[in-house]
Amino acid sequence: MSQKVRLETTSKSNRKVENKVDKPRIRLSQQVIVATASDLFARNGFGATSLDAIGEALGVTKGALYYHIKNKEEILKLIFMTVLTVSEEPLRQIAQAELPPAEKLRRAIAHHVAVAADRSPAMTIFYREDVHLTGPFAREIAARKKAYERLFEKIVEEGITLGVFHKEIDPKIATFGILGMCNWLSQWYRPGGTYTPQQIAAFFNQLASFGLALPDASSL
Amino acid sequence: MSQKVRLETTSKSNRKVENKVDKPRIRLSQQVIVATASDLFARNGFGATSLDAIGEALGVTKGALYYHIKNKEEILKLIFMTVLTVSEEPLRQIAQAELPPAEKLRRAIAHHVAVAADRSPAMTIFYREDVHLTGPFAREIAARKKAYERLFEKIVEEGITLGVFHKEIDPKIATFGILGMCNWLSQWYRPGGTYTPQQIAAFFNQLASFGLALPDASSL
DNA sequence: GGTTCTTTTGAACGAGTGGTAGAATTTTCC
DNA sequence: GGAAAATTCTACCACTCGTTCAAAAGAACC
Numbered sequence: 001m002s003q004k005v006r007l008e009t010t011s012k013s014n015r016k017v018e019n020k021v022d023k024p025r026i027r028l029s030q031q032v033i034v035a036t037a038s039d040l041f042a043r044n045g046f047g048a049t050s051l052d053a054i055g056e057a058l059g060v061t062k063g064a065l066y067y068h069i070k071n072k073e074e075i076l077k078l079i080f081m082t083v084l085t086v087s088e089e090p091l092r093q094i095a096q097a098e099l100p101p102a103e104k105l106r107r108a109i110a111h112h113v114a115v116a117a118d119r120s121p122a123m124t125i126f127y128r129e130d131v132h133l134t135g136p137f138a139r140e141i142a143a144r145k146k147a148y149e150r151l152f153e154k155i156v157e158e159g160i161t162l163g164v165f166h167k168e169i170d171p172k173i174a175t176f177g178i179l180g181m182c183n184w185l186s187q188w189y190r191p192g193g194t195y196t197p198q199q200i201a202a203f204f205n206q207l208a209s210f211g212l213a214l215p216d217a218s219s220l
Numbered sequence: 221m222s223q224k225v226r227l228e229t230t231s232k233s234n235r236k237v238e239n240k241v242d243k244p245r246i247r248l249s250q251q252v253i254v255a256t257a258s259d260l261f262a263r264n265g266f267g268a269t270s271l272d273a274i275g276e277a278l279g280v281t282k283g284a285l286y287y288h289i290k291n292k293e294e295i296l297k298l299i300f301m302t303v304l305t306v307s308e309e310p311l312r313q314i315a316q317a318e319l320p321p322a323e324k325l326r327r328a329i330a331h332h333v334a335v336a337a338d339r340s341p342a343m344t345i346f347y348r349e350d351v352h353l354t355g356p357f358a359r360e361i362a363a364r365k366k367a368y369e370r371l372f373e374k375i376v377e378e379g380i381t382l383g384v385f386h387k388e389i390d391p392k393i394a395t396f397g398i399l400g401m402c403n404w405l406s407q408w409y410r411p412g413g414t415y416t417p418q419q420i421a422a423f424f425n426q427l428a429s430f431g432l433a434l435p436d437a438s439s440l
Numbered sequence: 441g442g443t444t445c446t447t448t449t450g451a452a453c454g455a456g457t458g459g460t461a462g463a464a465t466t467t468t469c470c
Numbered sequence: 471g472g473a474a475a476a477t478t479c480t481a482c483c484a485c486t487c488g489t490t491c492a493a494a495a496g497a498a499c500c
Contacts, residue, residue: 028477045351047267051458062458064478072458102433127407128348131265156432165432173415173423174432180404181397187347188396195393203393211431212376212385212394213322248447270487282488284448292488 028060030068030078037075042121046076046129076125076132080141083126087115088148095151101159102209108155109182109208110201116185117197124186149175178208248280250288250298257295262341266296266349296345296352300361303346307335308368315371321379322429328375329402329428330421336405337417344406369395398428 026032036057040049051072055062069075094107116123133141153175159165181204189200246252256277260269271292275282289295314327336343353361373395379385401424409420 169423177401177427181400184400203389207397209431209433211429213429215435
């Protein structure tokens with residue numbers, strides 16, 4: 001049939017005499033499958049990424065994948081779980097802490113941006129491929145996603161209640177705005193760019209807290 | 221699987237009879253195909269939406285679609301073109317107008333939010349399914365998307381140059397933030413919600429221009 | 441009614457998919 | 471070295487999908 005031509009990596013200790021490829025030869029596991037699949041899903045989409053493609057990226061036939069995973073959807077589920085696991089607890093800590101709302105918001109943005117940047121592929125999948133989840137798991141994810149947003153919203157509400165945030169802006173809309181600002185990272189952020197995630201987070205906090213306009217401008 | 225819902229073609233000529241219950245029986249055309257496909261693509265994803273499903277939604281076999289469209293990808297292309305067509309020109313007008321940057325920004329946000337709200341399904345597809353575009357068309361879309369962002373960015377730069385916007389925030393990052401805020405609408409906006417697109421746009425402008433924090437707060 | 445043009449059908453196709461089973465291979469451990 | 475366990479490969483299946491096309495059905499016009 002069609003023989004796939006692969007690039008040969010130059011810097012490998014060839015253990016077997018075969019004109020076969022020498023791939024990274026990493027020990028297969030659920031973890032590495034999910035990691036590799038994340039990259040492919042993020043780049044090409046979940047539906048457009050075949051198990052053959054995942055196997056090939058790992059230097060393995062797709063049959064081998066099934067020893068470590070139940071099926072394709074399980075990979076997707078694990079990616080979603082990873083994002084939630086990494087995201088939820090830190091935000092809960094920040095929300096509960098004894099801090100002024102402005103500081104909470106700053107930390108929440110920093111946290112969210114950090115996750116979005118560190119786990120860029122997973123984050124992309126999290127917000128793009130949720131339509132492929134089905135059944136109770138889909139509902140669980142939706143619920144936890146909403147709970148996460150709610151934590152953000154509470155911080156904004158707290159600021160308004162304490163009189164340090166404008167009360168003209170609806171907390172829900174403000175939350176969606178700020179989260180959208182952060183989540184949009186997955187559309188443009190690339191590691192090694194001009195700014196570090198920390199710097200980006202600082203910019204976003206500046207924007208969300210004080211806006212673009214200079215206070216001494218002509219307007220009120 | 222599901223049985224085919226039969227149109228009542230058995231009866232006599234029914235040119236003016238509109239009281240059908242089963243299917244809309246709209247005259248097939250490229251336009252209605254694209255419109256229906258947009259809804260399905262937005263809800264279930266491009267890859268997961270079959271031509272059978274589109275045909276069924278229109279009360280027609282998928283073969284009939286091919287009289288009006290070249291192939292599945294063309295539907296996607298048309299959706300992308302629609303979004304750009306509706307978006308580009310108005311923003312260009314705003315960017316070129318003789319207005320203070322703050323007002324330009326306000327109008328740009330209002331415009332973008334309006335498009336995102338009015339064309340919610342198409343907008344969702346525009347930012348989610350771009351991985352399915354291939355060849356020169358993919359590059360063209362990417363270029364025009366970037367050009368659109370650039371117009372936004374110019375407005376911010378102008379504000380900084382004229383000294384009415386903070387110069388601490390990188391214009392590119394600020395633009396990504398604001399656009400992200402708006403584009404995130406596709407994740408949560410539903411027509412008929414609590415706020416109108418105009419109100420949402422006003423909130424977003426408030427946020428982007430002045431931020432959440434009250435100026436007279438303790439901090440600097 | 442007859443002719444022509446437009447539109448839809450229905451069936452078929454070929455490629456590609458996720459998934460399975462068992463043989464084959466490699467690793468582990470004694 | 472060798473048995474047992476762990477892991478991967480090969481071959482295959484059932485199915486779905488996008489696409490094609492000849493034939494049927496409508497519509498329009500005279």
